[in-house]
Each structure stands twice: as structure tokens, then as C-alpha cells.
Amino acid sequence: VECSYFKILLVGKALNSCHATKPGMLNVHLVPHTHDDVGWLKTVDQYFYGDRNDIQHAGVQYILDSVVDQLLKNPDRRFIYVETAFFYRWWKQQTDDMQNTVKQLVNEGRLEFVNGGWCMSDEATTHYSAVIDQMTMGLRFLNDTFGHCGRPRVAWHIDPFGHAREHASMFAQMGYDGFFFGRLDYQDRNRRMVAREQEMLWRASESLTPPMADLFTGILPNGYNPPEGFCWDQSCDDPPIRDDPDLEDYNVDDVVTRFLHIAHGQALVYKTNHIIMTMGSDFQYENANLWYKNLDKLIRYVNQMQSNGSEVNVLYSTPSCYLQELHRVNLTWPLKGDDFFPYADSAHDFWTGYFTSRPALKRYERISNSYLQTCKQLEVLGGPISRKGPFGAGDSETLKKAMAVAQHHDAVSGTEKQHVANDYARKLANGWAHCQVLVSNTLSSLSGSSAPRVYCEHLNISVCPLTETSKKFSVNVYNPLARPVSWPVRLPVNGTAYIPHSIPTPPQVVPVSQATAAVRRGRGYAVNELLFQVQAPPLGYSTYSVSLLQNGPPSPPSPLPRAPTAVQNKVWVLWYNASDGNNSESIQMSGAYIFRPNTSTPFIISKTAKIETLQNSVVQEVRQWFSPWVSQVVRLYTDSRALELEWTVGPVPIGDDLGKEVISRLDSSINSSGVFYTDSNGREVLQRRKDYRPTWNLRQSEPIAGNYYPINSRAYIKDDKDQLTVVTDRSQGGGSIQDGSLEIMLHRRLLYDDVRGVGEPLNETSDIYPEGLVVRGRHLLSLSPPAMAADTHRPLAQEFSSLPLSQPYWRRFKFSGLQAVLPPAVHLLTVSQWDQDTVLLRLEHQYQASESKEHSQPVTVNLQKLFSTLDMLGVSEMNLSANQWKDEMTRLDWKAESGTHHTGVTNQLCLLSPLGCVKTADLL
Incomplete structure (x- = not known):
């Protein structure tokens, strides 16, 4: 069945599935919808089934049951659905007859999917790689199930707490015509309402030639809620429309009058004679009859007023239908080039705390993304035996789904209840277990050895039972990047001398630090660490055999020349006293979402630190103890491009009844003039200026929290001579509160x-830390001239987010999945099995325009000579989310207001394949 919805967008005619609007009237588009969090107060499973209603009454399966039933009762009705993770579960439980019925509703445009990702992802704390994966998973299911009729044309992020420019860029490259959201800073909204600039064209990349990353963007009038007084869900208290004049409390006249007043008021702050109203909210429509019965009446009675001169026309609509009408008006729109961070909903309420909230979960999500890419790559390189081999049945799907759920705006963001956070971690761990079987099967096939393999998942605290107890073992180091990597490996051991074979630099044995021994809490007993530098080939692994030479007590640390007993540091660990709401200016407290320190001056934990130093041929290391709950290790590896800071924070003491927000502050002599730079979802970098917003005159009311921004992979300050860059191992919040200083919140x-x-x-x-969670992480610091900085921190950021997989096992081998190393500017973003004979490949030009004199130029890659184990028979280019052929992707054109354009530069990849040169117009 051909869906009229898709046909009209191609030929430019009216949407057959959209109700007619009336020229010369104010057309009010009512959009029935539900917002279904993929976990928040309840777990994703509890939300789907309607379990634990003592926490929150919500059951997604009943919402979909009820909506479909009500759509069938009146062909005028419309509904949109967003979260494919829930719809996928519901769909699997339906009969063939019901599935065919739903397909018909989709084909007719009565049920429309918007956004379509597995979840509605967070925009501050997510990495672009994981966002692309979760969008691809959801959109592929819709494609496979409904064809082009089910393909969303509108991105819909009505709940995330601020909006990233890179998300808009990705949506544009995925083929979306527009983007709607609900939350933005209250000052920004006020200015836009007065100027009637709540709908705009977002130019979401400085590197892509317009309109490649241009995206029409609209701000919804009521967040994602209905207008006040017009909520008719079972969870609402608003009165229904009582339209029998023979009964008491007849209220049609009152309802119509109030609605007309709201509609006219809304029209004053938007630009056209079309306005949108979201009729729904969190987990609504479980009893869809309540909503639709009243909406039917509302439409009928308001439109009847046209016979009395009213110029308001109300209709059932969808975001795509509304967007089409805005496009028809053929206006010019204001242009935006920055992002929507930070977000505040009032003067002292900045939602910048969640940039750091639940730092352990944020780190687990990031390394899980790295492991998922490894798992998908080895699934391709290993072929069918990877999924069913000597170690049993393995799969990547379990971790894919767990990672997709983790991108939700109440998951990796850290804004969920504790039991829900635990559930996200449990799902990730289950995904790891399934991938470990797959990885073992592939490595067994590639190496010819079915010897058992052990995965050491706690090397950051020097725990690995196999290396602690064995006199001989081998280590696989897998590198998921498309270039060789040299990386230090640290393995917990109890001997004092070892021989790792085929290592150019002699290995070293160093004692486990006191901080590490304390944080393990009995989970390991190694007294030493074996430290050596490994080299792994691109998209491949190296194996190192290790033999014990000597047992004995740990070697004492080797002192550095004239090492002091205490050091003063330009790297401070401090903490802000969190507001408890007892404040004359505001009663707002710090919490999972909000960062609000009680003072602008952080407390210094200690100006001096107890230290321990060591130096050998592999590393120079200074171990610092600032207090019983804060320690830090400063490391410089031989030939390293960066200084490593390993921080350990916790249990954060609360015996003084003070909440604490712990930061690491880097002070320098750089003249940064109130300016610093942060990445957007790990991709392009944006300039930030203290107490300043590019699009409105800021009235700053929180000098610390109001200057915090999300840091997903890197941040830096610079002047004409120097650039100080910090690369993070997870998403964190930070700012430059003082010139020459960068601070990053740790815990x-x-x-x-x-x-x-x-x-x-x-x-x-x-259970392990009942007195408070202990968190450990790392930062990489580089200092270089600004012109050379990108060539240092770009590779570091990629390595840090794609850490090699270290795995002890009993055989020696070396393998690379590539024939040729990719150029430095190109990142192998995705290698994933698509179907039996097809692989999904994404290559990414990872440098911004003008970021690097050498590496920001176009690059040519020969695909036919890229892989060592795959036969390249042909290549067809798709859009970024792989749900549409690139040459069939059409998007609505929008005109920006004059004088607001700036020219982008396209960093092209030319892919030489058996089909000739396929030029990609975008970065990804």
C-alpha cells in the first residue's frame, strides 16, 4: 500500500493524510501524543508493563492498546508515537490481524512516528557515536516494519534539558525536515516570544556547506503539555466538556471562550497563521477514550463559532502536517548558529548539575560504547562463527539495545531514581556478557585456538584474578581504531619480575598505590602492577605472552631526584557547598538536575598533598593524597603526547550535613579573556564566553552554575601562544570561571x-561502598601552540573513547582487519553486520573546517583496498541513520533571513569503490 504521506512530500502537493487548513484563518494544529520515558522513576520494563504503580501510574502497553482502538473509531483522529523501544516490545506481542490494522493506520497517516529512535536521547551527556547507533536501531525497525510510510520526517525532543548543536546536525544528515523541542532557557524564550522568533533555521555545523546541516527548529508553546485547563487524561483534574444543555454544569461556551483566548494569545508570539498545541503529556492516553471524546467535541464546538465570525480553525494534526503548512507560507526565518546550553527555568535554577550526575554510570556507558564497537567489528570479521562458535551463542544485539536505552534523557544523564540507574547498569552488564561470547568466538576463529579466555573488567582498580595468580599467561590487546595504537597496559600481579615477549621497551613492575589498594575493598590482592607498552594494529589485535621470573615483596618506589615530601599543585581538587534551599535569594536546592553552589568560592580540600613518586623507563608518576577521600596520580608515559591525571574521589563525607560537588581545577598563565571551548557530543567545538549568550543579553544570576557547560570529550582554553586541552573519559560539566583556568566537576x-x-x-x-560511592577516572592534559593543538587532542579524544580491549588468554597471535591504515583525518566510526551479506560502514572526517592546516582538507579513501578479510563487491550510500538511500533523500528547503548566513566548508571524503568514486557530501 502506497502511503499518501510519503508521496506528497516528493511531489510537493498537500498531505493527503493531513486535514485541510483554511486560508485567512488561525489554524490550530492539535497533536495528540504521549511522552514515554524509557526509564525514569520506574525501570523501562516496569513502565512497559505498568508495574510498580505505587511509584508512578504508567503502563505503555495499555497506551498503545487504547490509542489504536480509538483511532479506529474515527478516521479524523491522529496520534504520534516516538519511542521505538516501547513500540517494538508492543508490536512483538500483537496478532497478525492487529499488525495489519496498525500498518493500515500508518499508511493512512493516522498513526505517525516522529523522531523514531530507540529512545529520545539526552543531548548534553551523550556521545555522537552512541546517538547515531540508537537512532539507527529504532529507524531500521520502523523501516523494516512499515517501509517508507513509517519513516519519521520530524525530530522530536520535547523533554531533554537543553539542546546540542551536534544533535541538530545529525538530525539534518538523517534526512529530517524539522525539529521540535520544549525546553529552553527562560530568558531566551522571553526574548523569542517578544520577537516572534520561536521558530528558526538552525545552522548546526560550521564545517558543512549549507543547507546540509540546516534544520528548521520550532519551540513548542507549552513544553509538551496541553494548554492550561485542557488536559483530559485520567491523570488530569481538568473538567470534561459537558455539552448536554439539559444537564447541570453545561460548559461548552466557557470552554470555547477560554480556548479562543489561549489560541489568540499564542498566535501573538508566533510568526504565521498556524500554531501547534501538544495534547498529551507523560504516559498519557492509557484510556485514550477520555482524550479523544473531549478533543472531538472541542474541534466541533470551536469550529462552529466560524458561523458567528470566528477566524479560528481547529484540526487534528501531526508535527509533519504542521511543518508542511509552515513551509507553504514561504517566509524567511531567523538563523541560529550556537546551541541551547545551559538551560535554566528561572533565575537560580540552572540544569547544569546533570552534566556530571552519576559519574560512575556515565563512565560505564562510555566504555560500553567502546566495547560495543569492538563487538560489532569482530562480528563482521569473524563471520557466522562469531555468533555461534566454540564458546556458545553470542550476539551484539543485547548490548546494542542496552546501549540504546542508556542514551535516554533520564539514563546516562543521571536524572533517574537509584533503582533505575542500577537497572541500566544491569542491562549493560548483560550486554557485555553476550558480546564476550561473540568476541571469544571470533578470536578463537582468527587465532586457531579455542583456549578459554578471561575478561578483566576491573583493571582500573588493579583486579584480575588470572594475572594475580598465574605464572604464565598471554594478553590480547584489540584496537578498534583504523590506525595503529601504542598504549600502556597495567596488569595486577604479585611477582616482581616478568618477561612479556616481543616488547621493544622493557616491562616494569611497580607497586600498587595505597589509594588503589583501599578502593578495591577485598576484590583483589595484587601488590604490584606489571606495566608495559603495547602496540596494536588497526582494527586488529596483538598478543603478548607473559612469564613470571621472580616472586617476592613489592619493590619500593624509585624516588625522583630531590623529590619533596609535599607538593603545591596547579591542579586543585576543590568542592562547592551545595545549596540546601535555605537562602534569601531562592529556595532552590542542588540535586540530580540542578547545580547551585551556596557560594562562588569553592573549598580547598588541601593546599598540600602527601606524595609518593616513581620513575622508570615507561612512566614517571607522582601519587598525591589530598585527604582520606581524595587522591590523584599524575603520570607521564614515555613518548606520550599528554599528561594523565587519574583522580579518585569518595566516599564524599556528609557528616557535616553538607552536600558536596567536587571539581578539579587547572590553573595556568594563559590569557583566556573569559573564553573557553567545549565539544558538542564529541564532535565540533563551540566557543563559550563567561556571563554571555550569543542570542540574548544575559542577566546572570548564578555566576558558577550559569557558566557551566557539558563537556563530552574535550575542553580547552587558549591565547596566542598556548592552548591547554583537557580530554575527559566520560561526560562531565565544567567551565572557565577565572581567566586561565578550567574546572571540571568530578563527583x-x-x-x-x-x-x-x-x-x-x-x-x-x-553494597561495596555503603558509606558513599567511590569514583575513579582520568583526564588527559596537553599543552601546545594553538595551531598544533588539534593534531594532538583529536587523536587523543578518539583513543580515549575507543580504549583497546585487554584480555588475558593462552595463545600468541597478531591480526589486522585492514590492508591499509586510514589517513589521520579519517575515523572508522562504524563497522557492523547489516544482513547476511552486507556490512554497514561509516567513515568520518573528524576535523572541523579550519581546525588543522594539514588535516582539515578533503581526503580520498580506497574502499576496495581497505579490508583484509572482506570482499568489496559494491557500495551504496545511505543517509547517516542508514534508513534511506542518499540519492533518494529529499528535505524541505527553508529560507533564512538576509544578513545571517555564513559559509561552511565541506570536509569531503571521496570513497573509491568497485562502483567508482562515491563522493560523500557530509562529514559522517
Whole structure:
């Protein structure tokens, strides 16, 4: 069945599935919808089934049951659905007859999918690689199930807490015609309402030639809720429309009058004679009859007023139908080039705390993304035996789904209840287990050895039972990048001398630090670490055999020349006292969402630190203890391009009844003039200026929290001579509060809820750390001239987010999946099995325009000579989300207001394949 919805967008005619609007009237587009969090107060499973209604009454399966039933009762009705993770579960449980019925509703445009990702992802704390994966998973299911009729044309992020420019760029490259969201800073909204600039053209990349990353963007009038007084869900208290004049409390006249007043008021702050109203909210439509019965009446009675001179026309609509009408008006739109961070909903309520909230979960999500890419690559390189081999049945799907759910804006963001955070981690761990079987099968096939393999998942705290107890073992180091990697490996051991074979630099044995021994809590007993530099080929692995030479006590640390007993440091660890709401200016507390320090001056944990130093042929290391709950290791590896800072924070003490927000502050002599730079979802970098917003005159009311931004992979300050760059191992919040200084928030432990819905303080504990969570992480620091900085921090950021997989096992081998190393400017973003004979490949030009004199230029890659184990028979180019052929992707054209354009430069990849040169117009 051909869907009229798709046909009209190609030929430019009216949407057959859209209700007719009336020229010369104010057309009010009512959009029935539900917003279904993929976990928040309840787990994703509990939300789907309607379990634990004592926490929150919500059951997604009943919403879909009820909506489909009600759509069938009136062909005028419309509904949109967003979260494919839930719809996928529901769909699997339906009969063939019901599935055919739903397909018909989709074909007729009565049920429309918007956004279509597995979830509605967070925009501040997600990495672009994981966002692309979760969008691809959801959109592929819709494609496979409904064909082009089910392909969303509108991105819909009505709940995330601020909006990233890179997300808009990705949506544009995925073929979306527009983007709608609900939350933006209250000052920004006020200015836009007065100027009637709540709908705009977002130019979402400085590197892509317009309109490649241009995206029409609209701000919804009521967040994602209905207008006040017009909520008719079972969870609402608004009165229904009582339209029998023979009964008491007849209220049609009152309802119509109030609605007309709201519609005219909304029209004053938008630009056209079309306005949109979201009729729904969190987990609504479980009893869809309540909504539709009242909406039917509302439409009928308001439109009847046209006979009395009313110029308001109300209709059932969808975001795509509304967008089509805006496009028809053929206006010019204001142009935006920055992003929508930070977000505040009032003067002292900046939602910048969640940039760091739940730092352990944020790190687990990031390394899980790295492991998923490894798992998908080895699934391709290993072929069918990877999924069913000597170690049993393995799969990548389990981790794909767990990672997709983790991108939700109440998952990796850290804004969920504790039991839900635990569930996200459990799902990731289950995904790891399935991938470990797949990886073992592939490595067994490639090496010819079915010897058992052991995965050491706690090397960051020097725990690995095999290396602690064995006199001989081998280590696989897998490199998922498309260039060789040299990386230090640290393995917990109890001997004092070892021989790793085929290592150019002699290995070293160093004692485990006191901080590491303390944080393990009995999970390991190694007294030493075996430290050596490994080299792994691109898209491949190296194996190193290790033999014990000597047992004995740990070697004492080797002192550095004239090492002091204490050091003063330009790297400070400090903490802000979190507001408890007892403040004359505002009662707002710090919580999972909100960062609000009680003072602008952080507390210094200690100006001096107890130290221990060591130096050998592999590393120079200074171990610092600032307090019983804060320590730091400063490392410089031989031939390294960066200094490594390993920080350990926790249990954060709260015996003084003070919540604490712990930061690392780097002070320098750089004259940064109030300017610093942060990445957007790990991709392009944006300039930030203290106490400043590019699109409105900021009235700053929180000098610390109001200057914090999300840092997903890197941040830097610079002047004409120097650039100080920090690469992070997870998403964190940070800012440049003082010139020449960068501060990054490491950990948060708070005693109050911030009244944004989660209903509990961010006070994490665990069975292992009942007195408070301990978190360990790393930063990489580089200092170089600005012209050379990108060539250092870009590769570092890629390596840091794609860490090699180290795995002890019993055989020696070396393998590379590539015939040729990719150029430095090109990143192998995706290698994934698509179907039996097809592989999904994404190559990424990873340098911004003008970022690097050498590497920001166009690059040519020969695909036919790229892989060592795959036969390249042909290549067909798809859009970024792989749900549409690139040459068939058409998007609506929008005109920007004059004088607001700036020219982008396309960093092209020319892919030489058996089909000739396929030029990709975009970066990804």
C-alpha cells in the first residue's frame, strides 16, 4: 500500500493524510501524543508493563492498546508515537490481524512516528557515536516494519534539558525536515516570544556547506503539555466538556471562550497563521477514550463559532502536517548558529548539575560504547562463527539495545531514581556478557585456538584474578581504531619480575598505590602492577605472552631526584557547598538536575598533598593524597603526547550535613579573556564566553552554575601562544570561571531533592561502598601552540573513547582487519553486520573546517583496498541513520533571513569503490 504521506512530500502537493487548513484563518494544529520515558522513576520494563504503580501510574502497553482502538473509531483522529523501544516490545506481542490494522493506520497517516529512535536521547551527556547507533536501531525497525510510510520526517525532543548543536546536525544528515523541542532557557524564550522568533533555521555545523546541516527548529508553546485547563487524561483534574444543555454544569461556551483566548494569545508570539498545541503529556492516553471524546467535541464546538465570525480553525494534526503548512507560507526565518546550553527555568535554577550526575554510570556507558564497537567489528570479521562458535551463542544485539536505552534523557544523564540507574547498569552488564561470547568466538576463529579466555573488567582498580595468580599467561590487546595504537597496559600481579615477549621497551613492575589498594575493598590482592607498552594494529589485535621470573615483596618506589615530601599543585581538587534551599535569594536546592553552589568560592580540600613518586623507563608518576577521600596520580608515559591525571574521589563525607560537588581545577598563565571551548557530543567545538549568550543579553544570576557547560570529550582554553586541552573519559560539566583556568566537576553527593520530579537526593551508595560511592577516572592534559593543538587532542579524544580491549588468554597471535591504515583525518566510526551479506560502514572526517592546516582538507579513501578479510563487491550510500538511500533523500528547503548566513566548508571524503568514486557530501 502506497502511503499518501510519503508521496506528497516528493511531489510537493498537500498531505493527503493531513486535514485541510483554511486560508485567512488561525489554524490550530492539535497533536495528540504521549511522552514515554524509557526509564525514569520506574525501570523501562516496569513502565512497559505498568508495574510498580505505587511509584508512578504508567503502563505503555495499555497506551498503545487504547490509542489504536480509538483511532479506529474515527478516521479524523491522529496520534504520534516516538519511542521505538516501547513500540517494538508492543508490536512483538500483537496478532497478525492487529499488525495489519496498525500498518493500515500508518499508511493512512493516522498513526505517525516522529523522531523514531530507540529512545529520545539526552543531548548534553551523550556521545555522537552512541546517538547515531540508537537512532539507527529504532529507524531500521520502523523501516523494516512499515517501509517508507513509517519513516519519521520530524525530530522530536520535547523533554531533554537543553539542546546540542551536534544533535541538530545529525538530525539534518538523517534526512529530517524539522525539529521540535520544549525546553529552553527562560530568558531566551522571553526574548523569542517578544520577537516572534520561536521558530528558526538552525545552522548546526560550521564545517558543512549549507543547507546540509540546516534544520528548521520550532519551540513548542507549552513544553509538551496541553494548554492550561485542557488536559483530559485520567491523570488530569481538568473538567470534561459537558455539552448536554439539559444537564447541570453545561460548559461548552466557557470552554470555547477560554480556548479562543489561549489560541489568540499564542498566535501573538508566533510568526504565521498556524500554531501547534501538544495534547498529551507523560504516559498519557492509557484510556485514550477520555482524550479523544473531549478533543472531538472541542474541534466541533470551536469550529462552529466560524458561523458567528470566528477566524479560528481547529484540526487534528501531526508535527509533519504542521511543518508542511509552515513551509507553504514561504517566509524567511531567523538563523541560529550556537546551541541551547545551559538551560535554566528561572533565575537560580540552572540544569547544569546533570552534566556530571552519576559519574560512575556515565563512565560505564562510555566504555560500553567502546566495547560495543569492538563487538560489532569482530562480528563482521569473524563471520557466522562469531555468533555461534566454540564458546556458545553470542550476539551484539543485547548490548546494542542496552546501549540504546542508556542514551535516554533520564539514563546516562543521571536524572533517574537509584533503582533505575542500577537497572541500566544491569542491562549493560548483560550486554557485555553476550558480546564476550561473540568476541571469544571470533578470536578463537582468527587465532586457531579455542583456549578459554578471561575478561578483566576491573583493571582500573588493579583486579584480575588470572594475572594475580598465574605464572604464565598471554594478553590480547584489540584496537578498534583504523590506525595503529601504542598504549600502556597495567596488569595486577604479585611477582616482581616478568618477561612479556616481543616488547621493544622493557616491562616494569611497580607497586600498587595505597589509594588503589583501599578502593578495591577485598576484590583483589595484587601488590604490584606489571606495566608495559603495547602496540596494536588497526582494527586488529596483538598478543603478548607473559612469564613470571621472580616472586617476592613489592619493590619500593624509585624516588625522583630531590623529590619533596609535599607538593603545591596547579591542579586543585576543590568542592562547592551545595545549596540546601535555605537562602534569601531562592529556595532552590542542588540535586540530580540542578547545580547551585551556596557560594562562588569553592573549598580547598588541601593546599598540600602527601606524595609518593616513581620513575622508570615507561612512566614517571607522582601519587598525591589530598585527604582520606581524595587522591590523584599524575603520570607521564614515555613518548606520550599528554599528561594523565587519574583522580579518585569518595566516599564524599556528609557528616557535616553538607552536600558536596567536587571539581578539579587547572590553573595556568594563559590569557583566556573569559573564553573557553567545549565539544558538542564529541564532535565540533563551540566557543563559550563567561556571563554571555550569543542570542540574548544575559542577566546572570548564578555566576558558577550559569557558566557551566557539558563537556563530552574535550575542553580547552587558549591565547596566542598556548592552548591547554583537557580530554575527559566520560561526560562531565565544567567551565572557565577565572581567566586561565578550567574546572571540571568530578563527583556530586547531595542531601536534598531538587524538586524536578525524581523525588530523591543524589546520594549514591552501594553494597561495596555503603558509606558513599567511590569514583575513579582520568583526564588527559596537553599543552601546545594553538595551531598544533588539534593534531594532538583529536587523536587523543578518539583513543580515549575507543580504549583497546585487554584480555588475558593462552595463545600468541597478531591480526589486522585492514590492508591499509586510514589517513589521520579519517575515523572508522562504524563497522557492523547489516544482513547476511552486507556490512554497514561509516567513515568520518573528524576535523572541523579550519581546525588543522594539514588535516582539515578533503581526503580520498580506497574502499576496495581497505579490508583484509572482506570482499568489496559494491557500495551504496545511505543517509547517516542508514534508513534511506542518499540519492533518494529529499528535505524541505527553508529560507533564512538576509544578513545571517555564513559559509561552511565541506570536509569531503571521496570513497573509491568497485562502483567508482562515491563522493560523500557530509562529514559522517
